[in-house]
Amino acid sequence: MRTEHSRGHHHGHQQGRHNEDQQSHEPGLAETLDLDALLLHEHLQEIFDWTAKHQPAPGTIVDLGAGTGTGTLGLTRTFPQASVVAVDQSEFMLAHLASAVEKNQLSDRVSTLQVDLDATWPELADIDLIWAASSMHHMSDPANILSQIGKTLAPGGLLVVVEMDTLPRHLPDDLGFGAPGLEQRLHDAVAIAGWNAHPNWAPAIREAGMEIAEQRTFTYGTDENRELIAHNAQTFLSRMRTSLGDTLSAEDLATIDQLLDPHGPQSLTRRTDLSMRGSRTVWAARPGR
Ligand SMILES: C[S@@+](CC[C@H](N)C(=O)[O-])C[C@H]1O[C@@H](n2cnc3c(N)ncnc32)[C@H](O)[C@@H]1O
Structure with a gap:
């Protein structure tokens, strides 16, 4: 599996927000994200399947703020022909993700890229699907990120932004x-x-020159x-x-x-x-x- 560090365009936010305080929370956050993936498997698969309705066969996928890899792994399962670049600023998260990728024997389809998106936009182009789950609200300048996403997508590409309502x-x-x-x-x-505060992203997405294909809310409830x-x-x-x-x-x-x-x-x-x-x-x- 390939792991790279950022190569790309800097846009002025040289100060990333990834400080020591955040790093100390990472093991706890990683555990929560993994539990989420285990407990809400069906709910998350519903969202992946909905994505496939909009983009049936992406060849290239980028998972922005990939964390421990819930999206990366789910997307490789849902789109068996796709390769995924998992982007995160956190070395800890990417190491966790890399070991899950290896365990699932997906190393030939997944690569990781360590980059602080607040500081640098990676050199990626013609991407069929960009996935940003519970990560857009962490960005200090989401308008800039959305505008970069618009330029990075292939002409028929799709952006999917996911946020927890509560x-x-x-x-x-x-x-x-x-x-x-x-x-x-x-x-x-x-x-x-x-x-977890975030706006309705639709106006910002339109403002960045993209068209909303669909907005939907998925509920879950399980006692298993x-x-x-x-x-x-x-x-x-x-x-x-x-x-x-x-x-x-x-x-x-x-x-x-x-x-x-x-x-x-x-x-x-x-x-x-x-x-x-x-x-x-x-x-x-x-x-x-
Ligand atoms: C709440 S987690 C979501 C992880 C994953 N997408 C999921 O749904 O399970 C947010 C992730 O975004 C990453 N992140 C936050 N700000 C970032 C930035 N400026 N650049 C790159 N990654 C960032 C964090 O390191 C963290 O792994």
Whole structure:
């Protein structure tokens, strides 16, 4: 498998946002992304199949902000004839992705490219499908990224932007202890803190000279694989506990601590009513004529 470092056009954002603070979160984020891929396999495949309706046989695919490779692996499965370039600024994520690619014996079809897209646009051309899942909202200048995407796509190419509408939900409204509505209050706090914040991308996509082919929202809800769901809920709750602690009531903090206590009577791992629910919105667009 080929791994390259950025060669491309700099456009003035020489200061990438990939600082040490971000790096320290990467192992946790990588685990969440991998769990997402495992638990939401069908939901994600629905989005890949929808993509195939718009672009049935791409030969070249670029996965922008590829992370641990959920998109890269799903796209190679969905499009067996395609080769994929997985682009990410993070060495950690790309190493994780590379080992998954090797495990799946896809090294001849996937290459990685380490580049901070805030600083550099890679030298890629005539791409049939550009995929950007949960990554566009990380870019400091999305208008510039979308304009570069428009120039990088082949004439009949397709851009697919995917965003989570909210973080996944796992808990029932009434836990049987604590004040009902804990998860809603957490999600409200998360929204105020700006986690996962993104606009409706359609105006920015049009502004960049592309045409929207379709915009669609895909919902999911599963209670299969309860152990993994509990683990996923634990990861999210711990992150919220750490980051939003100051904004939550003492009662809610106590409830969270009981849920997170692996040996306590209210431990998440003992519950039989957990699920994973949420939705993603997807924009498909073509370069202007
Ligand atoms: C939330 S993850 C999404 C990963 C993957 N697309 C998925 O759906 O599972 C966002 C990814 O975008 C990458 N990223 C963020 N800003 C970036 C930038 N300026 N240049 C390149 N990659 C970036 C991060 O390193 C991270 O791996």
